[in-house]
Amino acid sequence: MSFQFTVSPDFTPDHLSGWYIFNTWLQKQTGLAIHLEMYNDFHSQRSAIQANHVDLIYANPFDAAMLVRERGFLPLVKAEGASDEALIVVNAANPVIDVAELQSGTRVAFTEDPDVRLMGMIMLEPADLDNGNIVPISADNYVLVAKQLLKNQADVGIFLAEAYDDLSAMIKSQLKVLVRSQISVIHHALMIGPKLQDQREDIQNLLMSMSADEKGQGVLKNLGFSSWQIVDDEEMEFMIDLMDTLNT
């Protein structure tokens, strides 16, 4: 029997090979046949989840409620110390210094990342901006969000903090951060589907011991973090409830 593993499509491109290496490590450790399927976008990934094709997922927090409540997934781990934060950014030459100064009709550039977009739109609320009175500009990645700002084709960009921090110093010198979220409790998580749940504890133990051996450390390094941290059911339920309050 073969299982399918997938990663939230908002993974950093630099870590693509890291996920393949991780999957190879996981197969060797568990003795299970696990196929890594990378979907190009959230829509196709969600269709695969709905069709019960996915058994293991590194999930975006926005999808956690659907995975737990509709598809019976349970949390395993998250990257230690990591959380998703969003930034509201404008062109450095823009005279605006406070979000509250933004007006209806503001052109807002963002990627498809659902949790970052949600946090970003919440940070625009002090200006009475919402999906009904902004001009949305969709971009394939954060470098393109930055380009829209630099070319004055967008007034505001919503960034994943990590992606903004990774932009070149030259690009950042031409941009201005208005707000950086400090939410701390919204994070991606590795989650396990119903077909694999009898292995939950074993897999969790394997993942938690990864940082203790050299090979495991190397695999984690390729993912961009140094260890996993357990996510228990209540922590996941708390995050789902929190996302639910924000999604209003």
Place this chain on the structure above:
Amino acid sequence: MIADMKVEDIVGDYQEVSLQLYGSITRKILYTQIETSYPDGKLIVSTTDPAGIITHVNRSFVEMSGYREDELLGAPHSILRHPDMPPVAFKDLWDTVQRGEKWQGFVKNLRKDGGFYWVKATVIPNVRAGKVVGFTSVRRKPSRTKVDECSKLYPTLF
């Protein structure tokens, strides 16, 4: 338990009023006209048990309320109740969440030092295994327009 507010905690000129809280609690309130603005990018998060007793607060909650965490845990959520908030708003909140639904509204909260801060609050019931085990409240920064509207509307609801 919820203690009366103490003069030594208050910063600035204050007024005094006696407030009737949920559960037949009467509390002496000392309040000022000093506003603390909501910090950008933060969420204030708390959880209560089904009776409205605080079981969890995040750091932003502690910072904005002015209380220490140990003063908040175990206290009724009405420790934040400002005398300018009409009781009808909280009745609506409780009626809504007890039906298992989400409530959202703009709330003027009272600080330990007698000052206040406005929030956009969303409260949801925490359902575990089909049972309501508590409520989570998440506050975010409100727009000034909405705060101004509520400042005019709320005094008419008493």
